[in-house]
Amino acid sequence: MKKLKKWQLFAAAGAAIAVIGTGSVMVFSHPTTPDQAITKETPMVQTVKDGSIASSVLLTGKVTANQEQYVYFDGTKGDLQSILVNVGDQVTAGQPIVQYSSTEAQTAYDAAVRAVNKADRQLNDLLTNGVTIDTTGDEEADAKSASQTQRTVDSQASDLRDAKSDAVDNMNKAKALLDATTVRSNTDGTVVEVNKDVSKSTTGTNQTLVHIVSNGNLQVKGELSEYNLANISEGQEVVLTSKVYPDKTWTGKISYVANYPTDAGQAGANAAGGTQGSGGAKYPFTVDITSEIGELKQGFSVNIEVKSSTQHPLVPVTSVMADGDTSYVWTVENGKAKKVKVTLGNADAENQEILSGLKKDAQVIVNPNEKLEDGKEIGKYDKID
Known part of the structure; x- marks a missing residue:
């Protein structure tokens, strides 16, 4: 950060103190030049507090x-059948907004449903009616035949359950493709754009059909x-x-x-x-x-x-002095003036951020002048908030 020159600091001090004087503390009457401003005899002291200053970024x-949603033309979903909303419409999440028509998707779904129903009927028939076996009257032979038949029935039932599971999976996939032909809003919002005149060829891809912006x-x-x-x-x-x-x-x-x-x-x-x-x-x-x-x-x-997201000690910009490339402030400790070297951070029109050299709750002289001496008692001073 660029350090302030002495004449800038003195000018700022005069301006700041003139404002304070209009409230409760009148330190001098009519300072008009930097030289006049630094001849004040009554120091004003302020307690250092932590804070942050807007960065220079x-x-x-x-x-x-x-949240907003763009619905683009997608020929893979089928033929564009209709756009179900108009500009200015208020829509809710889940509401249908674009409808495609796909004979292929509908046919695939119908066939998958039939396959599920067929597997279900076969399994239900086997579990309900089982199978019939002929007996010979020989208990041992009949028991052996019944055991073999039962194993066969159990195996058939397992195969039918697997077939039904596969059919259900295929049906769900077909249902998802069919559902995709209906495009729904994914947010509560307002329709701000509708384009019903899109190209139906592959060149129509990425053309906006509907644009919705959230009401949040x-x-x-x-x-x-x-x-x-x-x-x-x-x-x-x-x-x-x-x-x-x-x-x-x-x-x-x-x-x-x-x-x-x-x-x-x-x-x-x-x-x-x-x-x-x-x-x-x-x-x-x-x-x-x-x-x-x-x-x-x-x-x-x-x-x-x-x-800035960080907190550092803040002092009035009028309290910062410069000695070549070195910045310092005057503090009061046990009634004596102390010259403290500081590292400067960001600053605004009123406050200067101190990165090092000064701690919170230190007593800093707001209106330092050239009469101050390190270690010398300063006598009476006014303490301000």
Whole structure:
């Protein structure tokens, strides 16, 4: 992160303190220059708290339905008989929306049903009526004959059960093919597209017959560059903005980040939204919108500001000083000023993230000036929230 120069810090300090003065603490009257701002004699001290700042990662994406269904023409299902819905219709999951007609599928199913019925009749007849054997009056010979016949009956019954099981399996497969000729909605939603004039030849494949979008929450989908992938993870909170409504914001949470990039040749065609940078691999991601949808509509392009998922000590930007390439803050310990070297992280207009050198609950001087000396008592100071 680029460190602030001294004159920038002083200017920011003057602006911030002027605002605070309008509330409860008036430190000086009319600072007009950086030099005037650093001559304040009463330090203001604030307790360091942990927090997070939006990262510098900015993404773009496109608002899409949480769930949608495209039904494409499929000649393998048979002849297209009818489309059962119209644009604007509200449909429920499981509702038939496209019907094909297939004589072959119907014939195969009917034949499979007959095979099941035949196997069932044969098995039932054998178990009910059994078989008849002639007896000779010789008990030993008749018992032996009955035993052999019983084994034969048991074997026939086993074969018939196997035949019936095979017939049932074939019937179920035929039923599945027949059921596939009726295409059903897989979501509750609204029909937004219907195309009844599709080519019935093989060239008609991939032509949309029906497009349904769910009535649930919207999502945002886009692609990350490989450079941003390391800084983005599932569960991170985001803030969404749209050029259509520049004064409004929405909140969301990253719900999916792909581990594998999209095919380079298809990246442009498949991208729901772009990212910073044009080179390198692209990784799809999804954001669930957690706030009220309001005026946000499907198809809107939005900017996505990713919030950091880590917590670090935060200090006012006015408290950070620079000495060449070194950044430091002034703290108060036992009534004495202490100069503390720090490593800076992200920053916004008000707060600076401290990655190292400072701990939570430290007392940092918000309005440091050049009169401060390391280890010297600072006397009276004002403590602010």
